[in-house]
Amino acid sequence: MKISKNYEGLCEEKTPAGKPRWRVRIDGQKTKKITIPVGPDHDDFEHHYLAARAGLKLIVNEKPKPAKNTLDELCEKFIEWMEVQVKAGNLKPLTLASRKTGLTQARECLSPNKKIRMGAMKANLPREAFAHIRDSFGVRTGAAHTCLKALRAAYKSGEDHGYPPNSPIFKVKSRHVEKGGAEPWSDADAEQFLAHHRPGTMARRWFLLANATAGRIGDMHILGPRHEMTREERLYIRFQPSKKGSSEVQLPLPWDFMLEAANLPANAAAYLLTKKGTPFASSGSLDNAVRKWIIAAGLCEPVVDEEGNPIQEDNGKTKMRATRSQHGIRKRRAEEIAEASGSVYEVMAYLSHSDPKTAAIYTKRVDRAKLAERAFERAEAAA
Numbered sequence: 200m201k202i203s204k205n206y207e208g209l210c211e212e213k214t215p216a217g218k219p220r221w222r223v224r225i226d227g228q229k230t231k232k233i234t235i236p237v238g239p240d241h242d243d244f245e246h247h248y249l250a251a252r253a254g255l256k257l258i259v260n261e262k263p264k265p266a267k268n269t270l271d272e273l274c275e276k277f278i279e280w281m282e283v284q285v286k287a288g289n290l291k292p293l294t295l296a297s298r299k300t301g302l303t304q305a306r307e308c309l310s311p312n313k314k315i316r317m318g319a320m321k322a323n324l325p326r327e328a329f330a331h332i333r334d335s336f337g338v339r340t341g342a343a344h345t346c347l348k349a350l351r352a353a354y355k356s357g358e359d360h361g362y363p364p365n366s367p368i369f370k371v372k373s374r375h376v377e378k379g380g381a382e383p384w385s386d387a388d389a390e391q392f393l394a395h396h397r398p399g400t401m402a403r404r405w406f407l408l409a410n411a412t413a414g415r416i417g418d419m420h421i422l423g424p425r426h427e428m429t430r431e432e433r434l435y436i437r438f439q440p441s442k443k444g445s446s447e448v449q450l451p452l453p454w455d456f457m458l459e460a461a462n463l464p465a466n467a468a469a470y471l472l473t474k475k476g477t478p479f480a481s482s483g484s485l486d487n488a489v490r491k492w493i494i495a496a497g498l499c500e501p502v503v504d505e506e507g508n509p510i511q512e513d514n515g516k517t518k519m520r521a522t523r524s525q526h527g528i529r530k531r532r533a534e535e536i537a538e539a540s541g542s543v544y545e546v547m548a549y550l551s552h553s554d555p556k557t558a559a560i561y562t563k564r565v566d567r568a569k570l571a572e573r574a575f576e577r578a579e580a581a582a
Contacts, residue, residue, distance in 0.1 A: 206239065206248060223251035240480055271318040273362050274302040277353040291441070293417055296483055301349030304342070308335045322357070326367035333371060337504070344375035381526035383534055388498055388523055395496040398459065402492035405471055405485075407456040409525050412448065413532035413550050416486050416525040417441050420479040423469040424460075427452070450549070486525070493521040 208224035210232065222232040233251040236259050237244050250257050265271030278299055284290035306318025311331055320328070329350065336343035347368070354366040384392075389406070396402035409419060418440050426438045428449075434457065437449045460470055469478035471485060479485040493499065501509040502518040510518045529550065536546050543555050 208252060209239075209248065211238075223248055225254045226252045228254075266319065268322055268362075269318065270320055270322050270324065271306055271316075273322045273357045274306055274318065274353055276360065277356050278302065280356065291417070292481060293483070297345060298349040298352060301342075301346040302353060304336075304346050305332050305350055308332050322354075323363040324367070326370055329368045329371040333374070340373070340375035344373040347371060347373050381524045381530055382522060383530040384523055384527050385531075389531075392493070392496045392498065392523075396492060401471060401488075402495075404456070404459045405489060405492065406528070407453070407459055408470055409528045410532065411453050411456045412436060412450060413529045414448070414525075415440060415442060415529065416489070417482045419525065420469060420471060420482050420485040422471075423478075424463060424465050424467050446547075489525055490521045493523050494519050498523045 206223075208226065210222045210224070212220045212222060214220050219238065220234060221236075221238050222234050225231045225233060231254075233254070233256050235244075235247040235251050235256075237247055247257050265275055278295075281290055281295045281298065285292055285295050306316060308317045308331070309315070310317060310320070317324075317328065317332060329347075332350075333343045333347060336346070350368050354362065354368050358364045389410075392406055393403060396406070405419070408414075408422065412418075412422070414422070418438065422436065422438060426436050428435045428437050434452045435449055436452050437447070439445070439447050463470065471479060473479060473484075473488075479488070499519040499521050502520050503509055512518050533546050533550055536549060547555060
């Protein structure tokens with residue numbers, strides 16, 4: 200039996216079959232426990248946990264099984280397979296989350312006559328049905344692209360289990376045009392963010408950690424004092440990025456971050472904590488918090504519909520989207536190294552790249568700018 204440190208009275212046990220089981224001790228009754236059907240990573244965990252602490256057990260309504268040979272059934276089976284692969288370490292949780300979102304959007308899309316969900320239809324959908332799902336996203340071509348990728352993966356897997364082989368989904372083209380990915384943060388962006396999130400805030404600690412490590416969002420929620428090491432009387436952070444093929448990172452920790460994290464105990468589970476004082480359950484939950492912090496600092500823009508009109512939330516306020524991200528900090532650091540005449544290999548070491556081609560993107564961009572500047576100076580001198 201494993202006692203959870205994050206939730207008082209929560210115990211993780213193993214069934215005879217070796218599967219995890221969660222039990223909660225009733226508050227004030229040390230010998231009485233209630234078994235709950237979900238763990239801390241589940242969206243409904245808080246409701247079940249608090250009810251169990253009060254001595255109540257919530258009734259879980261079983262989700263009806265999807266009809267045979269439908270898109271719903273294909274997606275459900277593929278999601279179940281992916282969840283097993285994540286537990287086995289063969290698939291990244293972020294990949295599961297992305298595909299799950301895309302498949303959900305495809306299934307919940309209404310048919311052209313608005314009378315039936317696409318998920319309730321037979322899995323042998325024609326090409327125009329997949330095109331309809333793609334087009335239902337309107338201007339959100341990036342989301343449509345993600346949805347199509349998830350559907351292709353599901354149908355590819357389903358070919359071995361009796362679902363339509365060579366589905367038309369593989370012929371439907373994405374209309375998404377890459378725009379260069381995340382926008383690098385400027386000095387003004389960083390100043391605006393730090394001016395809004397004052398010392399002592401978790402948002403500020405996140406920014407300084409991301410800026411110090413140039414790490415990916417997938418690693419930030421697990422970093423903590425246990426990753427620290429001392430070399431020549433200087434404090435370093437050392438960790439192995441979770442992305443496949445990445446090299447180990449060893450970087451000195453700057454004073455601004457060390458000051459922000461100074462009140463953390465040496466045995467703290469992580470640098471970044473939720474409002475409850477617990478580590479973020481996943482990189483996805485941290486990413487949600489990061490978007491809110493960025494929007495709060497004013498680095499955002501309105502979300503618009505297909506006609507370009509701002510979308511309103513239930514509270515009457517305009518829905519906003521963050522215009523900066525964690526990956527933008529990573530890009531900013533790479534460009535700073537390149538602008539300081541750093542080599543491809545220095546960029547590789549800092550950003551844990553294993554392929555020089557990826558790091559060369561930043562150095563080439565700066566090299567071309569310098570060459571253009573020299574050419575301009577030569578032309579001016581010759582005039």
